Amino acid sequence: MELFFLSLLLIFSGGALALILQRFFNPMKASSSLFIAVGCLLGLIHAGTWMARAGEAAATVYSIEYLNAFTLAFRIDGLSAFFLIAIHLVSMLAAVYSFHYMDHAEKPLATAVNYFFFSLLVGSMALVVAADNMITFMLAWEIMSLSSFFLVIHNPDAAENRRAAYLYFVFSHVGAMFIFAAFGVMYAYSGVFDFGSVGAMPDAAKILALVFAFIGFGSKAGVFPFHVWLPHAHPAAPSHISAVMSGVMIKTGIYGILRMYGLIGFHGPVFGEIVLAAGIVSGILGVVYALGQHDLKRLLAYSSVENIGIILIGIGIGMIGVAADRPMMAMLGFAGGLLHVLNHAIFKSLLFLGAGGVLQKTGIRTMDALGGLLKNMKVTGTTFLVGSLAVSGLPPLNGFVGEFFIYIGGFSGATPGGRPFISCMAAIVGLAIIGGLALACFTKVMGVVFQGEPRSEAAKDVGEAGAAMRLPMIVLAGACLVIGLFPTGFVLMAVEGVSALGLGYDTGELGTFIQITGNITRGGAVFFIVFLTILAMRKVLYRDKTVSRGGTWGCGFTRPTPRMQYTASSYSGSILEFFRPVAPLHETHPPIRGRFPDRTHYHSHVDDIAEKGMTPGVVRPVLFLFDKLRWIQHGDIHLYIGYILLAIVALLFFV
Amino acid sequence: MNQPADAILSLVLLSILFSFGSSRLPSLIKAVAFQGIVVSLVPLFVGHELTAGGVIFTQVTLLIRGILIPLCIYMAIKKVRIRREVEPIVGYHASMLAGLALIVAAIAFSRKFDLPGIGQYALLLPTAIALLVAGMFLLMARRNAIAMVLGYITMENGIYLVGATFSVRAQHIVEFGILLDVLAGVMIMAVILQNIKQTLDDVDTALLRTLKE
Amino acid sequence: MIKPILFWLLAMLTAPFFSAVILKVKAFFGGKKGPPILINYYTLFKLFQKGSVYSHSTTFIFKMGPMISLGAAVTALLFLPIAGQPPMFSWHGDVILVLYLLGLGRFFTIAAAMDTASPFEGMGAAREAYFPIICEATLFLTLILFFMLSGELRLSAYFFGGEPLHLWRAAGAPLFFVVIALFIVLLTENTRVPVDDPATHLELTMIHEVMVLDHSGPDLGMIELGSYIKLFFYSTIVTRLIWPYDMGNAFVDGALFAAAMLAVYGVVGITESVMARYRMDKVPKFVLTSFALVFFATIITLEFMK
Known part of the structure; x- marks a missing residue:
């Protein structure tokens, strides 16, 4: 201590x-x-x-x-x-x-x-x-x-x-x-x-306290x-602050939910289902909104909402496992959720630090004005690639490990019969959809920001980030790889965290966990062996071959410009179309008219339904209510003193 | 899936999904026709012993429900050359997911009932409920008049299955009466449709509002 | 240990051959003679002998793309029981690893396409990122169904030996919907008609072919090989479901399996011959059908298992 x-x-x-x-x-x-x-x-x-x-x-x-x-x-x-x-x-x-x-x-x-x-x-x-x-x-x-x-x-x-x-x-x-x-x-x-x-x-008080705590901590966690x-605070803060806030500060909300759950000890299925449902909704909508963003840091902020969703799915599966008295499912769900807390802390801070490097060197946050940064910012770009792979939950990186545990936990609850099955099915399908969308989202970021050609002058000929900036990114990217390949120690840490919840499960089933982590390591090793073999084959195939460089094939078009590249908006357009009911896409595009048309422009914007609904749904009723209470305030100092007296008398009575 | 009735009923449920996913009238009609055929086949496999009369009734039902009514509607749309798009209010993806949701809901809902005699047919009641709700859904979520008619027919299929669920003996006679009514209704509809078309140049039901004084 | 390796190698060696069957079937329907049945091998040899031209815009990711997508497909095949024989590796949860490895391959294919700064390749990449999302949901739902039926979470528990037959016995007719759904996934994941037309002439309407426009030489060869193996992977799954029997003899099983595979590839060819490619905005509905089918099969099976 x-x-x-x-x-x-x-x-x-x-x-x-x-x-x-x-x-x-x-x-x-x-x-x-x-x-x-x-x-x-x-x-x-x-x-x-x-x-x-x-x-x-x-x-x-x-x-x-x-x-x-x-x-x-x-x-x-x-x-x-x-x-x-x-x-x-x-x-x-x-x-x-x-x-x-x-x-x-x-x-x-x-x-x-x-x-x-x-x-x-x-x-x-x-x-x-x-x-x-x-x-x-x-x-x-x-x-x-x-x-x-x-x-x-x-x-x-x-x-x-x-x-x-x-x-x-x-x-x-x-x-x-x-x-x-x-x-x-x-x-x-x-x-x-x-x-x-x-x-x-009593149970009713327990669930009330838990729901209050969930709303309170959920608003910190970004549920x-x-x-x-x-998405407003992260772009405003400096990037290393965004990294800390998004990577760990919002996790204190998760900590709070877990701590309250452990303390209150309410083991009915209802709360688990609430958490799981909130997780699935946050996960899917978070990544859908992330896909619709144009601002790099806003995108990462929405991606945090998505990952909080994944964590909550894990925790929700754990709670449902506890309620259904299935220790294995409970342990896997909680451990997966906790592990994802650590993993997300690592890769999301890595991504925010990378975004900070881009922002510092180019001064641009709009993705559609960037491009081709990987050629000049090798370290930033490569570590960002590692982070993107991890956030998409792909093996052999750390994002996969947590999701893998959550999947296995979900599957162990997916035996026929009643409520756990429905919840687990929703969780698994939700995770699968989140995984696919996250892949789309981060291929978009990589492709538009770091690959291709620069779309604006500011993005051309930028320098690499400073040494003190590169080092943390390299360390974090290394951590992504280490946890992804050798998760055993980290999983055991998560299990230790779960045992602090006081669920009464002995960690005697640790063997299963070590076996699962061993399998992840073996899977990673198999993939690396295959990959190295292919790499060697490629070397042999390219021996004594002529390798030359030329322009990108433009399908016969001879004057390509970087402005013709696929943009972030066009990349995500058709996916957003699919989710239109929950992510309304607004486009303004003056039509092209006449033989010598004026310059035109295209602007698109995705509404966040929670943000849209906040004003009519919450703000206005609250204002209305407080308007009605305005009679209390009338500017007469004597009456105010009377209020104070009244308050003291009331307190004396009650306390 | 040991009961042949359940295999057939699962085809009925599938036809709901197809009808929700159809964007063109001919394919929607085909889906409903398919639905009519399989729904008519259900009594052959559901528990009570078949009399010769019952078999004949079933065949006639199949003829009307699966062939005659769809054909009528098909001819109608041929004749008035209306737009083939079903003009959804709720999109196809959302409709399909809604279809899945309503099947789940129907199954969950049907557990509330405990009807004697159909215990071994796990899907009979859920399918009937799903058909009723699916018909309602088509009525609400499609703007095209023909699609709405097809929604009614889907509902009627559901009622038929409910009838098969509840009544044991007299089902054919009662059902047959209803079916003839529906057939008559469809024919009247074909005539009216032609008139609407002539007056309004369209069969978008939203346009009927213009008839208001 | 020898047998799994043998079948794994055999699978990789014959994958190009099976793909050529599709071309032959299509040629037959078109009333043409078609390319020789070994055409894909000739193409691979030709490509492997060449050098490469790289675009000025590309980075190391462009070269990683073909290697990782091929590597992912090859690794996936290591976990799959081919012709009902035991796979090289099998453990609890290997299916999830395999599906995510294929996702890794997709990530790099997309990244390699975005690397070229070509508007066409970006278009293909966007589509490649979109459609498999629904496929993944379908596959995981199928997995839930299989887990429910067999109680295990490994590929060999579904496709090894006579296991598929157990699936059929446990589920019955709903599995038929699963087969159709998996066939739709096969068409989508391997970008065949009616999702994508590999033989079209217009870059604007392609998905996979447009993404590899800038690859050349051995790189392109690796991509081709990878896509043959990926097709083989999905076809094996469908084949094992429609031919669930186990004869007990590896050679007999292998031969019968190859025959069933020919049938599946033939059906792919027939589908390509009789159908036109969907308009791009119609594709999601097509893929969503597969999701609906599996969901439906799962609910019904659930209802019967009670």
Whole structure:
């Protein structure tokens, strides 16, 4: 535990240093990112060693009195340690990345403030997953929400950034309100703030608390339809912040859902089905909206919604497995979901870092203005390719492993008979569709951004990203490959995380898991052997052959321009057509008229039905309601004092 | 799938999917004709002993339901040369998925009933319910008048199956009466259709609104 | 261990031959003599002897494309019981790995096409990304049905020896719908008529052929070989379902299997001869039919298994 707090101290002092050293731009960046990175490394070592000796030691507990009124309690068990690993790994690499990425020397204060809040965000995330009572949890949770709010509003000059930050603020606080409500329900029955002593509640209260918690944490995690803030906040924040927010911060929502599930111990099928349904809807709609985006970072944000959906599908299968008393299905579902938490943290931060590199070098976020970057940005492009393969869930990369476990969990529930079968069938087909759509989505990103020819001047002759930016990307791409090929250790970590849920299943069936992971390794090995054989064959076939270069075959057309390339919009057009009812596509295209037509243009835009429905569905009713309450506010100071008196009297009566 | 009746009933269910997926009138008519034929075959395999009269009734039903009515409609669309597109309000993909959903719902719904005597025919009641709802769906989701007529016929097929489910003895006689009514209805429809066509130059039911005072 | 390797090699060697059967059938329907039955081997030899021309626009991904798509197809074949013989590898969940490996091959085929900056290849790539989404849903639904019937999640539990017969016994007539659905998937995944016309002359209307426009020499040869093997993979699945019997003798089984394969390829050829290619916006409905059929078969089977 000392190591944990030492790492926090280093991280926070990194943030404080940035504020002190803001006059010296480069030393400030260097020292701050170094402190944060070393702090995270220590945290990683702590969580890693905890995992390594997880079998022997029970959960680590630590508590202090705070303001003589509350106890701040911390507890690290398998679930916390699992999330700590993801948090510290991604934050460490993001800190390293920030050194070359934050290159606006003319704005030293903004940069220093960014480092300060970044350190707060990292530390508070670690505190959230380590918290052991409601007060500690909410304290850390609010610090996390507020620090990330200030990170989103990093560049407040642009109106859209301010709007994004505002939206995020509203969502995170309405979410927090629901979490408070869930805690309130729990407190009403237990009478203490400790997490440890909840559980003795009637079933109706349990499900109420769980649903409140699901809405609250779901709005942080970006579950459809509470995801509306995500695609706005991510493009507004600097890319390494997006990486941390999308990679790990939204996972604290998943952590919250899992923790509440473990604490409350409600094992009926209903909640599992809610989670699963939310997962399938988020997964499919997330990737459909991702396909419809033109902005690279918005696309990645929607893809996060999709992956949260996959994680929820895993967790939902786990919960349904618990309800149906099928330990194997439950373990596989939870383990797959948790593993996908780590995997998504890795590949999504990799993709955001890559997008940051593109953004820094070209200044363009619109995909249709990019192209051909792979030729000049070899490292960024290749690591982005690895990330794209991983996010599409393809073997032999890590995205496949988590999905594989979820599939197997789903299949083990797909034996005929009743509710689990229907749920599992929906989950499996949903995952298959998500997989296909994700492949379409990320071939689009790769093809349009990194391949082909540059579509604008700004995308031509760009340089490679700085060394401090390349290193994290290489490490993350390596991690994708390592987990994809040798998942055993990571799966066991996820299993350790699941056992912290207190489901009462012994991990005696570990053999099955090790066998499955061994099969994944063998499958990867088989594929690599085949691939290397083909590579050798290719070398032989090309020996002493003339290999020349020419233009791309233009089907007889002699004056091709890069503008003729297939664009992101056209690539995804027909798929979006299929999903038109849930993803309305709006096109404006003035027709071409006359012999000498004017210049024309084409603009397309995909509506997010949750965002579209938010104004008439939620905002207006709420405004209407509050309008009706306006009579309370009339500007008379005497009556206001009367209100205060009334409140005090009421409190005296009730408390 | 040991009962031949169930194999036939699954073909009926399949015909619902085909009718939902058809974008042109001739193929929709074919789907409904196929449906009529297989639906008429069901009584031959459903439990009660067959009398000679029953067999004849079944054959006549098949003739009317599977051949005569579809032929009538086919001739009608030939004669008035209307548009072949069924003009969907709900798209084909959505219709197909809706078809699957309604089959699932019908199966789930039919478990609520516990009817004596049809226990061994797992699909009989679900198919009947699915046909009724499918007919309603075609009525609601297709703009073309002929497609709507075909929706009615699908519903009628469903009613026939419900009849086969509930009544044991007198089903043929009652059913035969209904069927003759339907045949008459179809013929009247063919005549009216010609008149609508002459007056309005189209058989889009939305245009009937123009007749309002 | 020898027998699986032998059959695996044999499958890869004969895959081009079977593909040529389709050409022969089509030629027969067209009243032509058609190319020699070994045409695909000649083509492969010709391509392997040539050099290559690469576009200025391309990167290393362009060269990876053919290798990975061929590698994925070859690896997939390692898990498939050919002619009812045991496959080289078989474990719980291998089907998922195989389907996703084929997805990996598709990713690189698309990426290689996008690498050329050609508008036509982008068009083909978009279609290649679109249609298999529904196919994948169909295949996974089929998998649920097979899992329900056999309780196992491996290819060899469905297609090894007399196992397909068990599937038929357990499911009965609904499996017939599955066969049709899988045939539709076969046509779509291997971009045959009525989804794609491999012999058309206009780039705008192609899917697969347009994506490989810029490949040449051995690279193109590898792509061709990969597509023959992929077709072989799907045909084997369909063949084992329509010829589920196991005679107990590897040679007899092999011969009968080859005959059944010829029939399946022949049906593909007949389909191509008697049907026209669908308009591109009609294709999803065609593919969705396969999904509907399997879904339907699953529900009915579920109803009967109670």
